[in-house]
Amino acid sequence: MPAKTILTGVHFMNGDEAIAEGAIAAGCRFFAAYPITPQSEIAERLAWRLPQIGGMFIQMEDEIAAIAAVLGASWGGMKAMTATSGPGFSLMMENLGLAVMTETPCVIVDVQRGAPSTGLPTLVAQGDMMQARWGSHGHYEIIALCPASPQEAFDLTVKAFALAERFRVPVLLMTDEVVGHMYERVEIPPEVPVAPRRKPRVPPEEFLPFQPDPDLVPPMACAGEGYRVHVTGLTHDERGYPDMTPEAHDRLVRRLVDKIRLFPEEYTFYEEVQLADAEIAVVSYGISARVSLGGIELARKAGIKAGLFRLITAWPFPDEAIHKLAQRVKGIVVVELNLGQMSREVERAVRGLVPVHGVFHAGGRIHTPEEVFQGIEEVYRQCR
Amino acid sequence: MPVKVTKAAPELVPGVRHPLEKWLRTDRLPHIWCSGCGLGTALSAFLYALDELGWDPDSVAVVSGIGCAGRVAGYLRLDTYHTTHGRAIPFATGLKLAKPDLHVIVFSGDGDLFAIGGNHFIHAARRNMDMAVICVNNFNYGMTGGQLGPTTPVGARTTTSPFGNFEHPFNLVHLAASAGATYVARCTTLDGRRLQKALVEALSHKGFTFVEILAPCPTNYGRRNRLGEGLDELRYYREHMVIKHGADPKEADIAPGKPFLVGKFVDIQKPTYLELYQAKAREIGGEG
Amino acid sequence: MSELQERVAKRWKVPKGHIYVLEEFCKGCGFCVEFCPKKVLAQASHFNDKGYHPPEVVDPEACVLCGFCERICPDFAIWVEEEGKSDAG
Numbered sequence: 001m002p003a004k005t006i007l008t009g010v011h012f013m014n015g016d017e018a019i020a021e022g023a024i025a026a027g028c029r030f031f032a033a034y035p036i037t038p039q040s041e042i043a044e045r046l047a048w049r050l051p052q053i054g055g056m057f058i059q060m061e062d063e064i065a066a067i068a069a070v071l072g073a074s075w076g077g078m079k080a081m082t083a084t085s086g087p088g089f090s091l092m093m094e095n096l097g098l099a100v101m102t103e104t105p106c107v108i109v110d111v112q113r114g115a116p117s118t119g120l121p122t123l124v125a126q127g128d129m130m131q132a133r134w135g136s137h138g139h140y141e142i143i144a145l146c147p148a149s150p151q152e153a154f155d156l157t158v159k160a161f162a163l164a165e166r167f168r169v170p171v172l173l174m175t176d177e178v179v180g181h182m183y184e185r186v187e188i189p190p191e192v193p194v195a196p197r198r199k200p201r202v203p204p205e206e207f208l209p210f211q212p213d214p215d216l217v218p219p220m221a222c223a224g225e226g227y228r229v230h231v232t233g234l235t236h237d238e239r240g241y242p243d244m245t246p247e248a249h250d251r252l253v254r255r256l257v258d259k260i261r262l263f264p265e266e267y268t269f270y271e272e273v274q275l276a277d278a279e280i281a282v283v284s285y286g287i288s289a290r291v292s293l294g295g296i297e298l299a300r301k302a303g304i305k306a307g308l309f310r311l312i313t314a315w316p317f318p319d320e321a322i323h324k325l326a327q328r329v330k331g332i333v334v335v336e337l338n339l340g341q342m343s344r345e346v347e348r349a350v351r352g353l354v355p356v357h358g359v360f361h362a363g364g365r366i367h368t369p370e371e372v373f374q375g376i377e378e379v380y381r382q383c384r
Numbered sequence: 385m386p387v388k389v390t391k392a393a394p395e396l397v398p399g400v401r402h403p404l405e406k407w408l409r410t411d412r413l414p415h416i417w418c419s420g421c422g423l424g425t426a427l428s429a430f431l432y433a434l435d436e437l438g439w440d441p442d443s444v445a446v447v448s449g450i451g452c453a454g455r456v457a458g459y460l461r462l463d464t465y466h467t468t469h470g471r472a473i474p475f476a477t478g479l480k481l482a483k484p485d486l487h488v489i490v491f492s493g494d495g496d497l498f499a500i501g502g503n504h505f506i507h508a509a510r511r512n513m514d515m516a517v518i519c520v521n522n523f524n525y526g527m528t529g530g531q532l533g534p535t536t537p538v539g540a541r542t543t544t545s546p547f548g549n550f551e552h553p554f555n556l557v558h559l560a561a562s563a564g565a566t567y568v569a570r571c572t573t574l575d576g577r578r579l580q581k582a583l584v585e586a587l588s589h590k591g592f593t594f595v596e597i598l599a600p601c602p603t604n605y606g607r608r609n610r611l612g613e614g615l616d617e618l619r620y621y622r623e624h625m626v627i628k629h630g631a632d633p634k635e636a637d638i639a640p641g642k643p644f645l646v647g648k649f650v651d652i653q654k655p656t657y658l659e660l661y662q663a664k665a666r667e668i669g670g671e672g
Numbered sequence: 673m674s675e676l677q678e679r680v681a682k683r684w685k686v687p688k689g690h691i692y693v694l695e696e697f698c699k700g701c702g703f704c705v706e707f708c709p710k711k712v713l714a715q716a717s718h719f720n721d722k723g724y725h726p727p728e729v730v731d732p733e734a735c736v737l738c739g740f741c742e743r744i745c746p747d748f749a750i751w752v753e754e755e756g757k758s759d760a761g
Binding site: 030032051052053054056058060061062064065066068069070071072073074075076077078080094095098222223224225226227228229230231232233234241242 | 409412441442443445447457458460461462463464465466467468471474475476477478479480481482483485486503504507657661664665668669670
């Protein structure tokens, strides 16, 4: 039974397990969650690992309590994470808003499954993508990453913690049941950078807890550090005191958005496969991107030059990259396990330059390469 | 408006000393609570208790929910967290487990803690999470205009029971005791130094502790139930409260017109969640 | 919200020390007047900016400095100070 914090070496593990190890490697020592398929392996692995390495695991009474505990632990100075699936993700939305408003770094994993409602508890879907963007009330910016393999699940979990600390924002890891449950080679390096938390550089008498640095992110003084900070979900000023004027509100909300939007180069990740000479681009993410490679292979065999643009960062959406893509291909196919969520973003970014065709399925199974190929053929016909 | 820093000079009045000013964000006073509201009294009693305990203010964190009682967090010159409705307790759980040396106190109202927050209350009590929960019970949802809540007495008029409440209310003392709280007390805002003593005991007692503080809400609850001034409700408490330590929590029901019990109901010792977790970690050869 | 620098507290001498009243914070609830065991206080005929009548000391000799007014006041508007304790913080 290993008690090492970072399991360096080559492993054969599933996405859920890789997420758990990624969190530990990134320095996460607090995990609170409520059981829900297909997240279970994340919680179960952390229940086993965390007590062995001086970390804290707690199974809370519901998902609302889980995310609330994560926020509390973050203010207690720890790197904290929770994991869930659709129904729990919905429950977490109010406190996700609290995390955004109080600029609390944390990581939330959604292992997506068939929905809406109880849906298909054990089967794949990708229907929570828009919810990831706008699930909480009010206007805000959020970062969401989509792994397409267990290896990437490990890597992106590490990245998620780094982005959470950098931007003082909850970061969402939007994976799916297939990536969560598939077993693949995962290589864990000897060490992984543990992102530092930005701390105050002045003594308490001079510190304004919500006065941002030039990059619009304020340093964070946690509980017990002598700074005596008031943290509230109410609209507040630089002192953290409630300030319910329209001016303060507009100023605060804009800063919460701008602090992320103005730095796309720090979080916009995507992968291009065979796009150099492509006439048709397939835009996809997560497990659907893996299947899309099969469809692209069929298309190439049939003489259609197709390639894959794989979204790794779903939010903020890579408008510029997609628009540039539309300038060099003749048509775009979006493959996702929902009836059109990221495809709308693609259409928006393409701004009518080329036809955008969707290959959709509500979930319960992944697409077949043939379905993707048919979609490629369809748009190829449209743009002739 | 000039922007001042959060740990500014604590004077309430220049050149004069108020005994509690070091605990208060004096730049945010006077507070928003109504004339005759019991929250200010409850807050004062809490601060006298902190004074008596002699804790380093930097080691104290207060977590509140939403409602009039939730506003307490904003007036305290401590690390304070004004969280979402009903969710102060799980937030406090994470905070305490991340930094066990902190003294973590939850300060909120009857609706926040026992309606929307009820599930979190019973589980934190069940686990014996090491924190004190102070509930200011004014028998309604005051901030939102005086709706009925889980402690509204039978027959009371509120904005959502305009014809008289027919729902049976919680007996919070009984609920807390049954759920596993290791210290349970009830006072009113009239209890002066007795209230301070109960809070000192609750705050220094290891494990999940609970103090219910009955408080007037003249603007809403009082006004609709012939207790229209804070004084009316305090006089009601004086006439009906019976101090009895060690009583059976089941006897602590509050019914209109009948005497009600105040005092200490539960005072026991049990291992906390963290103690059990650390013991288990050591048992499996981990780092505790 | 009153500016910190402008606040002024009224002060009365009583046998064992002083009673302070920060009139502008008083919300006229009447608790201190009602529950003072020695009937030291009464509501003043003047009122503050918010229209509330603050308490005033009408029988200073009766005060035993029990401090109950300070305890019951919800608004940090009245407090006592024992003789010999320093004024400023």
